[in-house]
Amino acid sequence: MTKTSIPLPHTVAVQDLVPILKSHWVAVFVGALVAAGLYAAVQGAYETWQQNNTTSNLPGPAKDHWFWGNLTQVIATTPHAVGSGWLDKYGPTLRFNTAGGKTAVLTADLTAINYMFQRPDIFVKPGGARLILNEALGKGLISVQGPDHRRQRRVLNPAFGWRQILEMAPMVFDKAYEMRDALARHVASPDLSSPSVDRVPGTRRLDMSKISMQVTLDIIGLAGFGYEFNALTDGYNELREAYIGAIKSAFDLNPITMFQIIFPMAGIIPTARKRDLDACRATAQRIGRQLVAEKKKNLVDMYSGIAKDTQVDKDSLSLLLKANLAPDLGPEERLTDEDVMEQISTILFAGHETTGTSMMWGLYHLAKNQRVQDKLRDEVLNLGQECRSFDALQELPYLDKVVHEILRLENPAPVLSREATCDVHIPLATPIMGRDGTMIDSVHIKAGQLINIPTGYVNQWPEVWGDDAREFNPDRFGREGIPSAKVPGIWGNILTFIGGPRNCIGHRLSVLELKVLFYVLVGNFKFEELPSKPEYKRTWMVIERCVVVGEEEAGPQLPLLVRPVVDI
Numbered sequence: 001m002t003k004t005s006i007p008l009p010h011t012v013a014v015q016d017l018v019p020i021l022k023s024h025w026v027a028v029f030v031g032a033l034v035a036a037g038l039y040a041a042v043q044g045a046y047e048t049w050q051q052n053n054t055t056s057n058l059p060g061p062a063k064d065h066w067f068w069g070n071l072t073q074v075i076a077t078t079p080h081a082v083g084s085g086w087l088d089k090y091g092p093t094l095r096f097n098t099a100g101g102k103t104a105v106l107t108a109d110l111t112a113i114n115y116m117f118q119r120p121d122i123f124v125k126p127g128g129a130r131l132i133l134n135e136a137l138g139k140g141l142i143s144v145q146g147p148d149h150r151r152q153r154r155v156l157n158p159a160f161g162w163r164q165i166l167e168m169a170p171m172v173f174d175k176a177y178e179m180r181d182a183l184a185r186h187v188a189s190p191d192l193s194s195p196s197v198d199r200v201p202g203t204r205r206l207d208m209s210k211i212s213m214q215v216t217l218d219i220i221g222l223a224g225f226g227y228e229f230n231a232l233t234d235g236y237n238e239l240r241e242a243y244i245g246a247i248k249s250a251f252d253l254n255p256i257t258m259f260q261i262i263f264p265m266a267g268i269i270p271t272a273r274k275r276d277l278d279a280c281r282a283t284a285q286r287i288g289r290q291l292v293a294e295k296k297k298n299l300v301d302m303y304s305g306i307a308k309d310t311q312v313d314k315d316s317l318s319l320l321l322k323a324n325l326a327p328d329l330g331p332e333e334r335l336t337d338e339d340v341m342e343q344i345s346t347i348l349f350a351g352h353e354t355t356g357t358s359m360m361w362g363l364y365h366l367a368k369n370q371r372v373q374d375k376l377r378d379e380v381l382n383l384g385q386e387c388r389s390f391d392a393l394q395e396l397p398y399l400d401k402v403v404h405e406i407l408r409l410e411n412p413a414p415v416l417s418r419e420a421t422c423d424v425h426i427p428l429a430t431p432i433m434g435r436d437g438t439m440i441d442s443v444h445i446k447a448g449q450l451i452n453i454p455t456g457y458v459n460q461w462p463e464v465w466g467d468d469a470r471e472f473n474p475d476r477f478g479r480e481g482i483p484s485a486k487v488p489g490i491w492g493n494i495l496t497f498i499g500g501p502r503n504c505i506g507h508r509l510s511v512l513e514l515k516v517l518f519y520v521l522v523g524n525f526k527f528e529e530l531p532s533k534p535e536y537k538r539t540w541m542v543i544e545r546c547v548v549v550g551e552e553e554a555g556p557q558l559p560l561l562v563r564p565v566v567d568i
Ligand code: HEM
Pocket: 125, 141, 142, 153, 224, 346, 347, 350, 351, 352, 354, 355, 358, 411, 412, 413, 416, 417, 496, 497, 498, 501, 502, 503, 504, 505, 506, 507, 509, 510
């Protein structure tokens, strides 16, 4: 019997499909995109459900809004204020609702925080934060993860040791005295714009937020990469404009940007914000490449004997270029010129607004606490008004306490976000009661779970710092048990510079800057609240800034009365 093959009625040869596919390629392409989108949405929804389900027993606030969860409260005030309220109410570990049906864990538990700090490959910066950092700064130390981070950190570390930072002290003193002279000129100039009540003879109403940002920009330019911004003299500077433009565009959190943060895949949408950002980045990169080329040439000239009598410049960029040439580094461990160039925007971003904001809030507290200011002035004037020795400043115990207290109470970035890369149990020092009444001694989370670390809350936690933890009182340092060694911070047992392998590489420079700046400021001027008593309010843009109520449009400002010390 011969077998005859009977074609199945619905079988179509592949070649028959080609013309159909060709004539319908747009429809097929769109169909494939929709299918991929649907798959991603279902997969995403399933993962979110799993994450939410796993943490559903944690205490925390109910949703305020069907889409924005509890974020409406956060946007109305600051993440630090809202988070602190929840932590006071629900205990040290809780869960709240973010946008799009997702949830976040918030924990001030010191064991949990230390566990996360020590495992930066498991607890990474969330996708949305990485998107913004990459857009604004490229792939510098603060943006990269895993092996790239370890490779960069190894080369950068030697540029930020105490010995290297101490060599920058003379330059920081120079800038601090330039600021003093600029303040003295302002005070001596006629005040035509302040309300008459604030025109007090022998004083001048000055925006100390602006001056804090100017002097710290000048310092980071010179200390970071030997570059003069001349911000204190207010001259035009191309890199400064590009940097300010990039930060402004990057943090322009309009609804499309918010959508892109929540759903990072949407980052490919071209927007005016992205266009502006790219233009600013192109300028910053052009100047950055030029700086790297010049510094590299200096090093090569020095090592090859062309410029025998010169020394390596003392700025971080020169020092890291030198470290990058170390013979014990393998070729795959060295940074490329592009890697080095990206560190310029990173150092600017990470080292400028943070220190500037700490200086500004420090002045705010000193103006409100004249007793502390007078005590500090009495101490620093023992060194006269022209000291240039950082060793001498290190001997001043009250200056040390004041700087600790400023950095404790005014953590510029008081809430950190992380995202788990795998399922993990986070141990807790303090067990908490779940919604079902059972005790929880470790938090189980799924991969992709968002976790917030309220470093600012821990810095102000009465359990750690005493009942007056939310007040400005430098004398708390030195009380028995304070600071507490239980707090896992890299500096001063506070969490301002965090801890673990991703701690703030610039913390020593920042402490040096603040000591020098407050020595010069308080030794030469008295800072007072304005007689018109404006109301100040905190705003948040990753960093907590100060605005005047009713003048929010003017942006961050801290107007204070400044009085030269000779007139006191
Ligand atoms: C008061 C001043 C400062 C504060 C409060 C501060 C705070 C921080 C914090 C909280 C982080 C961790 C961010 C995260 O992982 O999410 C960090 C990282 C970093 N900071 Fe600072 N910082 C300050 C000053 C500086 C200065 C002066 C520099 C540079 C000269 C600097 C450079 C960096 C860099 C490069 C990183 C990334 C480190 C890494 O991921 O390995 N910071 N800083």
